[in-house]
Amino acid sequence: MSAAAASVNGSDDVAIVGAGLHPFGRHEGVSGLEMAAIAARAALADAGLSWEDVQFAAGGSDAAGNADTSVSVLGLTGIPFINVKNGCATGGSALTTAHAMIVAGEADVAVVVGFDKHPPGAFNALPEEWGIGSWYGETGLMLTTQFFAMKIQRYMELHGISNETLARVAAKAFVNGSRNENAWRRRPLSVEEILDSRMVNDPLTQFMFCSPGEGAAALVLARGGRAREIASDPVYLRSVAFRTRKFGSFEVYSPSIPVEDGTPPTAEAARAAFEGAGIGPEDVDVAQLQDTESGAELMHLAETGFCADGEQEQLIAEGATEITGRLPVNTDGGCLANGEPIGASGLRQVVEVVRQLRGRAGERQVPGEPKVGFTHVYGAPGVSACTVLSR
Amino acid sequence: MEAIADGLFTETADGPRLIGSRCRQCGTVTFPRQSSCARCTSTDVEEHLLARRGDLWSWTVQRFRPKTPPYVGGPETDEFEPYGVGYVELPGECRVESLLSVADPEALRIGMAMELTLLPARRADGSEAVTFGFRPLAEGEQ
Numbered sequence: 001m002s003a004a005a006a007s008v009n010g011s012d013d014v015a016i017v018g019a020g021l022h023p024f025g026r027h028e029g030v031s032g033l034e035m036a037a038i039a040a041r042a043a044l045a046d047a048g049l050s051w052e053d054v055q056f057a058a059g060g061s062d063a064a065g066n067a068d069t070s071v072s073v074l075g076l077t078g079i080p081f082i083n084v085k086n087g088c089a090t091g092g093s094a095l096t097t098a099h100a101m102i103v104a105g106e107a108d109v110a111v112v113v114g115f116d117k118h119p120p121g122a123f124n125a126l127p128e129e130w131g132i133g134s135w136y137g138e139t140g141l142m143l144t145t146q147f148f149a150m151k152i153q154r155y156m157e158l159h160g161i162s163n164e165t166l167a168r169v170a171a172k173a174f175v176n177g178s179r180n181e182n183a184w185r186r187r188p189l190s191v192e193e194i195l196d197s198r199m200v201n202d203p204l205t206q207f208m209f210c211s212p213g214e215g216a217a218a219l220v221l222a223r224g225g226r227a228r229e230i231a232s233d234p235v236y237l238r239s240v241a242f243r244t245r246k247f248g249s250f251e252v253y254s255p256s257i258p259v260e261d262g263t264p265p266t267a268e269a270a271r272a273a274f275e276g277a278g279i280g281p282e283d284v285d286v287a288q289l290q291d292t293e294s295g296a297e298l299m300h301l302a303e304t305g306f307c308a309d310g311e312q313e314q315l316i317a318e319g320a321t322e323i324t325g326r327l328p329v330n331t332d333g334g335c336l337a338n339g340e341p342i343g344a345s346g347l348r349q350v351v352e353v354v355r356q357l358r359g360r361a362g363e364r365q366v367p368g369e370p371k372v373g374f375t376h377v378y379g380a381p382g383v384s385a386c387t388v389l390s391r
Numbered sequence: 392m393e394a395i396a397d398g399l400f401t402e403t404a405d406g407p408r409l410i411g412s413r414c415r416q417c418g419t420v421t422f423p424r425q426s427s428c429a430r431c432t433s434t435d436v437e438e439h440l441l442a443r444r445g446d447l448w449s450w451t452v453q454r455f456r457p458k459t460p461p462y463v464g465g466p467e468t469d470e471f472e473p474y475g476v477g478y479v480e481l482p483g484e485c486r487v488e489s490l491l492s493v494a495d496p497e498a499l500r501i502g503m504a505m506e507l508t509l510l511p512a513r514r515a516d517g518s519e520a521v522t523f524g525f526r527p528l529a530e531g532e533q
Contacts, residue, residue, distance in 0.1 A: 124458035133423065135396035137461025139512050139522045140453060141488060146476050149451035157449075157501050201451045202496050247430045256411070256422040256485045257478065258430070 013224030014102045015234035016389070018047025019351040022115070024215030024338040025184035032064025032341075035216035036115035037073045039344075043218040047230055049109065051075040054220075056101050058094040059113035060084035061343035067094075067113055080106075088290070088379020089242060090114055091217065091346030096242045096385065098221050108223045109230075114348075115216035116341030123212055130253050130381055144292070144380060145209065147252045149201035152295025156203065159310035161298060163203055167194040168316050169294035170208045170336055176323065177337025179363040184213055185337045208294040213339025217347035219354070235354045235373075238388040239276030243269040245382025252380035265384040266290075270304035270376060277388035281305040284388075285370030286356045287327060288349035290378040291334040297321075301329070304376050304386065328366045331356060346385060349375035357391050395512045395522040399423055406443060407507050409487060409523060413439035420484040442481040443507045444528070450477035450491065450499045463513045479505045479525045492526035504528040 020042025022035035036059065044050060051074045059067030060083050068081035086093040091114035098110040122145055127137040136142050155161060171191050177183035189207055197206040227234040245251050248262020274280055281304065289304060291297035298312045306327060307315055315321060321329040332338065332352040335345060353373030355361045373389040394400065400409050412424035416433040422441060427434045456464065456471040464471070475491030477499070490510055493499060510524035 121458060122455070124461060126461050133396050133399075134461065134515070135399065135512075135522065138463040138515060139395060139490060140457050140462050140464060140474060141476065141490070142461050143453065143457055146451055146453060150449040150476070150478060153451060154449035154501060199452075199454055201453060203451075254488060256487045258419065258421075258485055259480060259483065 012103060013227070014099050014237045015222055015224055015227035015231070016219050016237055016350070016354050017222045017227055017231040017234050018043040018045070018049065018220030019354040020044070020046055020218045021182050021348065021351055022216040023182045024213055024341065024344070024348070027214050032061050032115045032117040032214070032216070033070050035117070035214065036061070036067060036113050036218070037070045039115065039216035039218035040070065040074060040111055040113050043111065043220045047220040049220060049230065052077055053109050054111045055079055056098060056107035056110040057081040057112070058084055058097040058110070060086070060090045060094055061114065061116045062087065062090060064115055064117040064343065067115070070113070087381075087383055088342055088345065088377050089383040089385045090343040092240070092242055092377050092385020092387070095219070095347065095350065095387065096240050099237060099240050102221060102223050108226050110221045111218060112221065112347060113216065113218040114343040114346060116343040117214040118212035118341060120211070125253070125380070127253070132253060132255060136255060141255070142253065144252050145201045145204070148293045148296055149204050151250060152293070152299065153203055155295065155299055161310070161313055163195060164191060165298065165313050165316045166203065166208055166294045167191040169291070169297050170194045172322055173291065173294070173330055173334050173336035176331055176364055177333025180332045180337065183333045183337045184339045185333070204293050204295060210292050210335035210340050213341050215338065215341040215344045215348070217344045217351050219347060219350060233358045233391070235357045235389050235391060238279060238390050239273045240385065240387045241269045241272035241276060242385040243272065243383070249382060251382035264303050265382050266300055266303040266376060266378050269384040269386040273374070273386035273388050274305065279372060279388050279390070283372050284327065284374045285368070285372050286331060286353060286366050287329050287374040287376070288331070288334065288352055289329055289376045291330055291336050292340060294336065296378070297329065297334065300376055300378065304374070323364055323366055331361065331364050331366060342379070346375070346377040349377065350387060350389070353389050357389060392519065392521045395514065395520045400523045401440070403440070407509055407523060408443060409441040409507060411439045411441045411485065412436045422485055422487050441484055441487065445479040445481040445505055447499065447501055447503045447505050448478040448480040448486050449501060450475060452476070452494050452496060460515070463515055465513065475499060477525065490522065490524040492524055498527065504533050506532070
């Protein structure tokens with residue numbers, strides 16, 4: 001699955017030569033598809049290309065329409081455009097597809113775009129669409145928030161994570177978000193404010209959760225041989241890996257799980273991405289990890305291989321995951337500060353890493369010229385996509 | 392009172408039991424019952440009534456009213472009553488996600504003994520029904 005480039009700069013390498021966003025948040029009167037077109041144009045402008053240069057596209061949303069219909073505003077050039085609808089892995093799946101098409105020789109220049117537009121409040125997925133009886137939703141079990149709460153509740157008990165650490169993760173997200181002009185939640189919150197906010201699903205309070213929102217993100221990919229002709233500072237997509245759940249992992253929307261523990265899809269995807277890139281977690285200078293709530297960022301730090309279970313308590317206390325720490329995580333404020341437009345989230349992470357590796361992240365730039373980045377998304381019903389990027 | 396759905400649980404002389412399935416090839420137990428095994432992919436599975444008692448594996452309290460649909464609950468004009476949710480590990484079988492009879496975080500802890508019970512529920516058409524849930528066992532009951 002993870003097609004990787006062992007060398008960099010070879011003709012088979014895949015580089016990101018343009019990245020663009022439509023700001024995240026609430027945008028009344030702007031459709032998801034319009035946001036997608038705005039993000040795609042921004043990415044193309046960043047690359048110095050036009051839509052006519054694009055030979056392949058992939059993209060999608062969870063709830064805001066078919067990505068390929070954006071060609072009616074981008075231009076009817078007749079290129080193959082694959083719609084992707086894959087929950088939280090929509091962006092990662094679109095990127096996987098475009099990467100594979102370039103590696104396969106089907107295109108030299110490709111665009112991926114992810115976007116979404118969700119109403120306020122928790123997601124209300126319907127059990128019938130997830131292979132579960134309607135009783136599961138009727139009785140109040142069909143909630144992603146419950147899953148994340150129960151996963152971190154047990155994790156805290158087993159590995160000694162405190163409520164303060166949960167709050168510190170959220171506080172970091174809002175500080176980073178305050179330095180990001182495209183973020184939704186831009187007001188820093190103190191650890192106390194986060195701990196004292198309304199309890200939503202014990203042990204998680206209101207400000208420890210991200211909110212479904214709106215936004216779009218897009219990337220322009222090019223074959224390695226052409227990348228330097230297009231961009232002076234391409235970022236290489238060293239690997240992209242996408243996995244679904246294996247037997248025994250604890251996943252969203254599970255009426256039962258086995259007594260035998262299995263490897264989560266996050267761990268499988270991260271391992272495949274690192275192996276494919278020939279790069280390890282110790283080499284990463286900046287990472288974006290799915291933080292739909294603050295416990296998720298903590299658990300994903302361990303599942304992706306950046307620390308051992310339980311080490312997070314110390315890491316967070318030391319500020320290791322802050323922008324000035326030794327492993328900056330979610331430098332753009334993550335899902336907590338940006339909200340979660342499902343289709344856009346995974347690509348937003350890649351856009352942020354690209355900006356960091358090019359040294360163009362402004363007020364939130366990681367110091368010391370970061371060279372290697374990592375991204376991770378996770379979602380229902382047990383999917384994960386990870387990338388490794390380098391200059 | 393009618394069950395919220397057919398095939399989820401049954402009444403026995405010992406009380407309610409959840410209806411799961413067991414793989415005849417590898418012994419894996421799942422709930423609700425399904426026609427194949429997620430572990431070994433076999434389709435040779437049989438109905439299996441789950442144990443009534445287990446330990447609380449994890450829990451939370453649902454403190455906001457879930458959206459309708461899919462949630463039914465009481466009339467939307469009523470004040471929302473938070474409810475407990477947890478996974479109960481039935482030894483050697485599986486961990487079942489379930490409503491809990493209590494919603495007080497002080498009364499819930501991982502590892503505590505739980506027993507299957509029936510709780511009131513409501514169908515989409517407004518009619519009353521029962522669903523399954525787990526309740527903490529008092530010390531004298533264990």
